[in-house]
Amino acid sequence: MTQRTGPHPRSVYWRRRAVAVAGAVAALVAAVWAAGALLGHGDPAPVGALPRSSPPEPSRTSAAASSSTSPTTPPPAPVTPTPPPGPPPPCDPAQVAVAAEVGEPSTPAGRPVRFTIVVSNTGPLPCAKEIGRHVRELVVTSADGATRLWSSNDCFATEGSEVRVMRPGERFAYSLEWAGSTSEPGCRAHRRLGAGDYLLVASVAGKASDPVVFRVT
Numbered sequence: 001m002t003q004r005t006g007p008h009p010r011s012v013y014w015r016r017r018a019v020a021v022a023g024a025v026a027a028l029v030a031a032v033w034a035a036g037a038l039l040g041h042g043d044p045a046p047v048g049a050l051p052r053s054s055p056p057e058p059s060r061t062s063a064a065a066s067s068s069t070s071p072t073t074p075p076p077a078p079v080t081p082t083p084p085p086g087p088p089p090p091c092d093p094a095q096v097a098v099a100a101e102v103g104e105p106s107t108p109a110g111r112p113v114r115f116t117i118v119v120s121n122t123g124p125l126p127c128a129k130e131i132g133r134h135v136r137e138l139v140v141t142s143a144d145g146a147t148r149l150w151s152s153n154d155c156f157a158t159e160g161s162e163v164r165v166m167r168p169g170e171r172f173a174y175s176l177e178w179a180g181s182t183s184e185p186g187c188r189a190h191r192r193l194g195a196g197d198y199l200l201v202a203s204v205a206g207k208a209s210d211p212v213v214f215r216v217t
Contacts, residue, residue: 081124081125083125083126087128088125088126088127088165089127089128090127090128090129091121091123091127091128091129091166092123092127093205093207094123095121095122095123095127096119096120096122096166096205096207097118097119097120097121097122098117098118098119098203098207098208099117099118099120099209100115100116100117100118100138100200100201100209100212101115101116101118101173101212102114102115102116102212102214103115103116104214105213105214105215106214106215106216106217107180107216107217108216108217109180109192109193109194109216109217110180110192111180112177112178112179112180113178113214113216114175114176114177114178115138115152115176115177115178115202116173116174116175117136117138117173117174117175117202117204118171118172118173118202119131119166119171119173120166120169120170120172121166121167121168121170122168122169123168124168126165126166126167126168127165127166128164128165128166129163129166129205130161130162130163130205131162131163131164131204132160132161132163133157133158133159133160134158134159134160135205135206136152136174136202136203136204137151137152137153137202137203138151138152138176138178138201138202139151139152139200139201139202139203140178140198140200141198141199141201141211142198142199143197143198143213145199145211149182149193149198150178150181150182150183150190151183152176153185154183154184154185154186154187155183156176180192180216181193193216194216195216195217196215196216197213197214197215198213198214198215198216199211199212199213199214200212200214
């Protein structure tokens with residue numbers, strides 16, 4: 001090391017060696033720094049720093065579309081019974097409805113009151129029924145139903161047969177006017193009734209309606 005190795009002075013060679021060593025050190029430091037940077041980028045993030053993920057919520061448009069296009073089952077259609085061949089059979093009493101109707105719920109004394117008998121078929125099939133005048137009757141009683149005051153069969157004709165084929169739901173109505181007086185069988189003496197509440201009951205072939213309340217003022 002003390003001998004000269006070239007034509008230049010010894011100090012020149014020392015400076016060249018120092019520069020070479022410094023370059024090597026700098027290259028080593030740069031390599032270490034690069035490796036640290038790469039390792040730092042590859043480290044996994046802490047568990048607590050990861051954002052929580054949740055499934056996306058469906059939009060209102062898509063929800064509405066799915067609900068509007070969902071199939072629906074139509075309700076079953078009612079089945080209409082087929083009548084048996086031949087003429088309609090006689091009506092069963094259970095499928096015949098009888099109702100009494102009053103023209104006005106309240107009528108001044110001295111004015112006639114309109115009464116109506118309504119007969120209808122509540123069964124599923126047509127049937128035949130005798131609803132003639134001789135099987136129909138309207139009766140007025142006291143408000144408690146205990147006293148018979150008037151009957152349409154006391155003074156009106158009761159003759160006449162009327163057999164009707166009644167279709168399901170079909171109604172037959174028969175009306176008359178009541179003068180506001182009492183009656184007796186054979187249309188004997190009668191008297192005018194005063195103000196108060198009364199009941200009207202209709203019957204057809206022995207089947208009676210529910211009583212209807214009306215008032216004379």
